[in-house]
Amino acid sequence: MRKPLLLFLPKRMMVLALPLMLSLCSYAATVTSQLSVNMKTDKACYVPGQTVTFVAEGNIPSSVKVRYRHGSHVLLVQDFSEVAKSKQWTWLPPSTDYQGYLVELYREGSGVENILGTIAVDVSSNWKRFPRYGFVADFDNYSSTVDKNANIKSEMAYLNRLHINGVQFQDWQWMHHRPVKLNGDGSLTQWYTDISNRCVGVEYVKNYIATQHAYGMKSIFYNLCFGAWKDAANDGVKSQWALMKKDGNGNYYQDYHGLPSSWASNIYLQVPGNGDWQQYMVERNKEVYGNFDFDGFQIDQLGYRGTVYDANHQKVDLPSGYGSFIDAMKQAHPEKSLIMNAVSGYGTEQIVNKNVDFCYNEVWGNGNGYGGAPEDQFANLYDIIATNDRLSDHQHPTVFAAYINYDKADNGGSGDHMVNTPGALLTDAVMFALGGSHLEMGDHMLTREYFPAAPLAMSDELKTALVRYYDFLTAYQNWLRGVSSKAAYSAHVSVNGNTVKAWPPQANSIVTFAKTVGNSDVVHFLNFSNTSDLSWRDLNGTRQKPTRKDNLAVTIQTNRKVSKLWVASPDSHAGAVQELSFEQIGNQLTFTLPSLEYWTMVVMEGESQVYLTGEAVKKDGYGAYDLSQAIPLNKASGSNVYKTTVYLKGNELFKFTDGRDWGYCKSYCSEYENYQFNSHIQLAHLSTFGNDYKFCVPESGYYDITINLDSMRIVVKKADPMAIEGVTADVAANKDHAPWYSLAGDRAPNPHKGIYQMPIMNGETTGQYGLPVATCGASRYALSDKSSFGGSFGIVQITI
Numbered sequence: 001m002r003k004p005l006l007l008f009l010p011k012r013m014m015v016l017a018l019p020l021m022l023s024l025c026s027y028a029a030t031v032t033s034q035l036s037v038n039m040k041t042d043k044a045c046y047v048p049g050q051t052v053t054f055v056a057e058g059n060i061p062s063s064v065k066v067r068y069r070h071g072s073h074v075l076l077v078q079d080f081s082e083v084a085k086s087k088q089w090t091w092l093p094p095s096t097d098y099q100g101y102l103v104e105l106y107r108e109g110s111g112v113e114n115i116l117g118t119i120a121v122d123v124s125s126n127w128k129r130f131p132r133y134g135f136v137a138d139f140d141n142y143s144s145t146v147d148k149n150a151n152i153k154s155e156m157a158y159l160n161r162l163h164i165n166g167v168q169f170q171d172w173q174w175m176h177h178r179p180v181k182l183n184g185d186g187s188l189t190q191w192y193t194d195i196s197n198r199c200v201g202v203e204y205v206k207n208y209i210a211t212q213h214a215y216g217m218k219s220i221f222y223n224l225c226f227g228a229w230k231d232a233a234n235d236g237v238k239s240q241w242a243l244m245k246k247d248g249n250g251n252y253y254q255d256y257h258g259l260p261s262s263w264a265s266n267i268y269l270q271v272p273g274n275g276d277w278q279q280y281m282v283e284r285n286k287e288v289y290g291n292f293d294f295d296g297f298q299i300d301q302l303g304y305r306g307t308v309y310d311a312n313h314q315k316v317d318l319p320s321g322y323g324s325f326i327d328a329m330k331q332a333h334p335e336k337s338l339i340m341n342a343v344s345g346y347g348t349e350q351i352v353n354k355n356v357d358f359c360y361n362e363v364w365g366n367g368n369g370y371g372g373a374p375e376d377q378f379a380n381l382y383d384i385i386a387t388n389d390r391l392s393d394h395q396h397p398t399v400f401a402a403y404i405n406y407d408k409a410d411n412g413g414s415g416d417h418m419v420n421t422p423g424a425l426l427t428d429a430v431m432f433a434l435g436g437s438h439l440e441m442g443d444h445m446l447t448r449e450y451f452p453a454a455p456l457a458m459s460d461e462l463k464t465a466l467v468r469y470y471d472f473l474t475a476y477q478n479w480l481r482g483v484s485s486k487a488a489y490s491a492h493v494s495v496n497g498n499t500v501k502a503w504p505p506q507a508n509s510i511v512t513f514a515k516t517v518g519n520s521d522v523v524h525f526l527n528f529s530n531t532s533d534l535s536w537r538d539l540n541g542t543r544q545k546p547t548r549k550d551n552l553a554v555t556i557q558t559n560r561k562v563s564k565l566w567v568a569s570p571d572s573h574a575g576a577v578q579e580l581s582f583e584q585i586g587n588q589l590t591f592t593l594p595s596l597e598y599w600t601m602v603v604m605e606g607e608s609q610v611y612l613t614g615e616a617v618k619k620d621g622y623g624a625y626d627l628s629q630a631i632p633l634n635k636a637s638g639s640n641v642y643k644t645t646v647y648l649k650g651n652e653l654f655k656f657t658d659g660r661d662w663g664y665c666k667s668y669c670s671e672y673e674n675y676q677f678n679s680h681i682q683l684a685h686l687s688t689f690g691n692d693y694k695f696c697v698p699e700s701g702y703y704d705i706t707i708n709l710d711s712m713r714i715v716v717k718k719a720d721p722m723a724i725e726g727v728t729a730d731v732a733a734n735k736d737h738a739p740w741y742s743l744a745g746d747r748a749p750n751p752h753k754g755i756y757q758m759p760i761m762n763g764e765t766t767g768q769y770g771l772p773v774a775t776c777g778a779s780r781y782a783l784s785d786k787s788s789f790g791g792s793f794g795i796v797q798i799t800i
Contacts, residue, residue, distance in 0.1 A: 030112045031594075033573040037105050037117030043216040044132075045122040045165045048095045052121055056080075056087040056105065064116060067104045068093075071479065071603065072566040072577050080105065091121075098130070098482075099123045102475035104576055118574040120163060120474035127165040127218050128337070128357035130477045132470065133399050134164035135442040137171055137451035139204040148204050155443045156211045158463075162441060162470040166218040166337075168298050170451035171196070172205055176227035176267060177280075178235050180287040188291055195229070195264050198452065209293050218295040220337060221288060225281075225299045225325045226272040227257070229265035241277040243269040243316060244309040252313060257302055269302075271310050273321030278328040289333060296337025296357070297329060303343035319347035326354040341401070345370055345384065352392040359388040360439075362401040362449070365537065376535045379504035382434050382513075386485040386690070390671055394484040394685060394712075398436045401446075402427070407539040409447035409455040415541075417455070419445050421462045422545040422598075423538030425469065426526075429570075429599035430505075430536065432473050433513055433524040435481045441466065456541075465570075472570035479522050479603060486671065486712045487515045488689035491523045492664040495593075496553035498529065507532035510549075510596065516666070516688060518640055518710050521560055521604045525596050552593040554602075559659030559666070562589055562606040571597035587664060609635070610642040610668065610707055614654030614694060617646065627660040633707060640709045645719050648703050653694035656686075656707065656714075668707070668714075669693050677703075677716040686712045 037058035046052060064080040068091060075094070083089045093101060101121040107114045124130055136155070141148040159167065173179035174192045181189040190202045209219040228237050242254045257267040270277045288294060301322060308316045322340065330338055337357045342348040344366050352359050361384050365376035370387050373379035385398045404423050408414055424445065431438050440446050444454035445462075458466075473480065490502040491514035501509040511526040527546040528534070565582045568575055572595050582591040593600060611630035618624040633642035633656075648654065653674065659665035668686045670693040675684055677697050684695070686707065695716065697703060702719040 029108070029579065031115065031573055031576060031578045032112060033115040033576070035115065035117060035574050039103070039105065039117045039119035040161060041119060041121065044160045044163045045124055045127065045216045046093065047125050047216075048093075048097050048123055050123075052091045052093060054089055054091065054103065054119070056084070056117065058117070060087065060105070060116070061107060063107050064105050065108070067106060069102045069104065069475075069577060070094075070099060071476070072564060072579060072605070075101070093121060093123045097123065097125050098478075100130070100475045100477035102471070102575060102577070106576075113576075115573045115576045118471060118475075118576055120471040120575075122163055122165070122474045122477065124165075129397070130437075130474070130481055131166055131358050131397060131399055132162070132164050132437055132473065133166050133168060133360075133439040134159045134162070135168045135170055135439065135446070135451055136208050137169075137442060139172060139201050139208075140199040141201060141204070142199075148201070149207055151443070152204065152207050152211055156208070156215060156217075159217070159441065160215045161467055163474040164217060164441065164470075166220055166295075167208070167212050167442075168439070169205070169208070169219065169221045169294070171198070172200060172221060173223060174200070175229045175232075175235075175265075176224050177229060177232045177237055177284070179221070179223055179284060180291055182287070193264070195259065195267075196452070197262070197264060205292060213293070218337060219293070220296045220298045220339065221292070221294045222298040222300060224267065225301055225322065225340070226270045226277070227267040228270060230268065232268065236280065237270070238276065240311045241270045241274045241280075242311050243271050243305075244311065244313065245306065246309065252309065255305060255308060269305075271316055271321060272301075272318065273316070273324040274310070275328075278325055281325075282328060282332040285329065285333065289336070294336075296339065297333075298360075299326065299329070299338065299340040301341055301343055301347065303346045319350040322347045323350035323354055326351065326356065330355045339399075344375060345387075348387065349391050352388055352396055356396065358396045359392060359398045360401065361388070361398060365535075373504065376537050378430050378534055378536050381431060381436065381536065382485070382488075382503065385434055385436050386488075389484040389486065394486060397481055397484075399439055400431055400436055401439045401449075402431075402536060403447050403449060404440075404445075404536070404538050405447045405456055405541040406537055408541040409453070412455055417457060418541075419447065419456045419458050419462060420538055420541035420543055421459060421465065423541060423543040424462060425465055425598050426543065426546070427536045427538070428466075428469050430526060432469065432480060433526060433599060433601070435485060435515075437473065437481075468570040468574055472568070472575040475575060476568065476601065479517050479520070479601070483515060483517050483710075483712060485689065486685050486687040487517065489514050489516065489666045490689065491521070492557035493523065494555045498549070498552065505534050507534060516709060516712075519605060519607065521558060523556065523602045523604070525593065525600045525602065527596050527598055546598060548595060548597045550595050552596060554591055554593045556589045556602075556604070557587050557664035558589050558604060559587055559661075559664070560604055560606045560608045562604045564605040565589075565591055565602070566605075567593065567600055567602050569595065569597070569600040571595070571599065587659065587661065607635075608658050608709075609633075610709070611657050611660065612644065612646060612654060612705070613657060615652040616648045616654035616696065618649075618652075625662075627657065627662060627665070630657065630660060633705065642707045642709070643705065645702055645704050648697050648700065650699040650701075651696055653696050655692075655694045667692065670695050679718070682715055682717045684714050684716075686714050688712075 037056050040055045042053040062081055066078045066080050068075040102118055104118045105116045171194050174181040181192040183189055188202050192200055194200055212219050244252045245255045246252050255269040259266050310316050326338055326340060339357050339360050340351045341360050341362050342351050343362045344364050363375055367374055370380055370383035388398045404427055405420055428438055445458050447456050491512050493500050493512050495510055499509045501511055503513040505511045505528050509528050511528050512523055514523045530547050562584050566577050566579045568577050578594060580591050582589060610633045613625050613630040615624040617631055619629050622629045633644045635642050656668035657665045666688050668688055671685050671687050673693045675695050703716055704719045706715040
């Protein structure tokens with residue numbers, strides 16, 4: 001008679017199998033605010049090891065404290081009166097690179113914290129990790145009728161308060177093919193006119209650069225990659241470099257960008273991939289860098305041009321030419337930054353996989369191929385970010401050049417001649433929540449692609465709100481932009497009395513967008529509850545301010561065992577953290593959201609689990625994706641890394657989840673369909689949003705799997721047979737066996753040499769050499785000294 005072999009779960013597996021018990025936050029102070037203190041820093045960003053200098057302006061009571069936070073974690077609390085002299089003080093942040101902090105001035109008493117002012121600090125050794133891009137486009141003193149140097153000082157002080165860490169110089173140059181104007185003796189011409197006949201003073205270009213550098217900002221000059229003025233042949237531009245088009249009669253002509261007749265010239269296009277043209281521009285850029293202390297080159301293009309040809313009437317692949325142009329510029333000046341515009345996504349793949357600092361997308365209202373939604377829709381913004389992430393191997397964040405209130409600006413600012421504050425803030429809220437940033441701020445807010453144009457002014461309300469929004473973008477950059485779109489997922493959220501929709505936005509709804517960030521789930525609440533306009537452009541400046549919602553009863557389904565819950569919003573208490581009480585029973589987390597105006601971020605900290613499921617580990621008698629049989633991975637102590645060694649069936653699919661209920665668990669999938677690991681490809685990105693793509697291996701066998709949820713990467717490689725600690729058996733086919741199971745859960749009624757899960761309780765009878773003995777039917781197997789025990793059973797190697 002066959003004796004069944006009882007299976008015992010490890011202790012940690014038994015714990016995970018139980019429902020989560022009621023969990024309460026032990027204490028949550030009430031947060032209020034009286035934002036009467038303005039705060040400034042001496043720089044827009046800091047490299048590790050730099051000291052931050054703060055200045056506070058306003059009435060500061062003697063009981064005020066200074067608190068330094070990274071997320072909800074409090075690094076330090078000081079009495080303001082003890083550290084500040086004349087309302088100025090310093091702080092040396094931790095040396096960890098690429099971190100955002102929020103510094104708060106507050107008072108406390110009777111369980112209430114009253115926020116007086118906040119400011120963010122960015123500690124990053126390179127701006128390209130968290131770019132916050134601004135612009136300048138006016139370099140004239142208008143015949144000394146304005147104090148331009150004073151204007152530069154005030155403009156850059158405001159950009160510094162927004163933590164802008166890079167500034168694009170638009171229309172600063174003389175001619176596109178000769179950006180620097182030199183005198184006959186090689187010295188700089190101090191005044192010249194640009195293509196629109198505006199005056200440019202070299203003194204002011206240089207003063208902008210010097211002021212930006214003092215704030216720690218990067219100064220980036222703008223130019224087209226293929227533009228020349230009329231009569232450029234006089235400056236050495238060859239007709240053989242021309243980019244050509246063909247008219248309806250079959251006649252070829254040079255492609256050009258038409259401009260008003262009152263301007264100095266149209267812009268005549270060259271083949272960007274032509275090596276001689278590239279060398280010509282390398283020489284021009286040497287003149288730029290030799291005379292101006294620029295940190296890099298903002299490369300522009302003009303989007304899709306139709307079918308184009310070279311001077312020999314051969315078709316030209318413009319996107320490939322863009323990639324070649326980037327390579328040439330980088331090779332000539334490897335220490336300088338490069339950014340290139342992907343206009344409506346044109347040439348994205350050839351641009352973002354090059355050595356550029358980040359992805360830069362000028363977005364319009366066209367269909368750009370990034371997804372099902374039109375380019376002017378909020379939904380398309382995420383598609384752009386996700387595509388950029390995938391094509392850049394998740395190395396480059398995204399900056400949007402996006403012009404709101406465009407039609408209002410085009411009509412000369414009809415009506416109040418003001419930027420519509422609700423339109424600006426909702427667009428920024430969505431872009432920032434998705435993990436992007438927005439090129440919009442200089443001495444005015446951009447509403448046109450011609451950067452010098454300023455038809456719409458900003459209200460004081462908008463200027464103040466932008467300070468809060470850019471503080472928020474900077475302080476919480478690790479939660480907003482610390483991990484790419486591959487960590488996004490659809491959260492299961494309900495709000496009592498409100499319609500809630502997971503991304504993408506739907507009209508008249510609270511919209512949620514969620515990401516897994518380290519040991520946290522981050523859920524963004526975006527207020528679309530009183531609008532059916534799902535375009536970020538707010539063309540005519542008619543978007544209404546959303547109706548503020550207070551004390552919302554929220555339920556989130558989560559597999560994470562939450563230990564702390566906190567929220568923050570740029571619309572409330574200047575972005576200060578509010579820790580909340582909550583209840584968690586099973587997978588249901590309930591709490592009260594204090595407020596939602598435009599945007600509120602909810603962060604759930606705590607432990608989670610990862611499970612393996614799919615055809616590759618299917619157990620006999622169960623469905624391939626029966627999560628009750630999913631295999632748990634083991635979490636490495638003190639990290640967000642999960643590991644297992646498991647038997648995978650060749651050419652069968654598998655993926656991972658964070659729970660055992662398809663109703664609300666997250667799936668960790670592949671970016672690409674049927675992604676195959678092999679001896680050459682062992683690393684891949686995980687994705688939790690979009691397509692349900694899975695992984696596979698080419699041949700059956702035992703594999704080591706490592707998942708890092710901080711980086712959202714997976715490593716799968718063949719296990720070393722000599723290093724595997726498992727169960728092996730060499731038994732003749734006619735032996736009597738109880739059921740044995742592989743680590744993948746496959747029943748092995750007649751086990752052959754291999755690795756098996758054989759539960760052996762500690763303390764069983766011992767055999768020869770004092771080792772435990774396993775019994776399978778009538779056979780007894782001595783366990784070798786390679787055995788190891790953990791939890792409540794041993795993972796063993798058995799020999800006959």
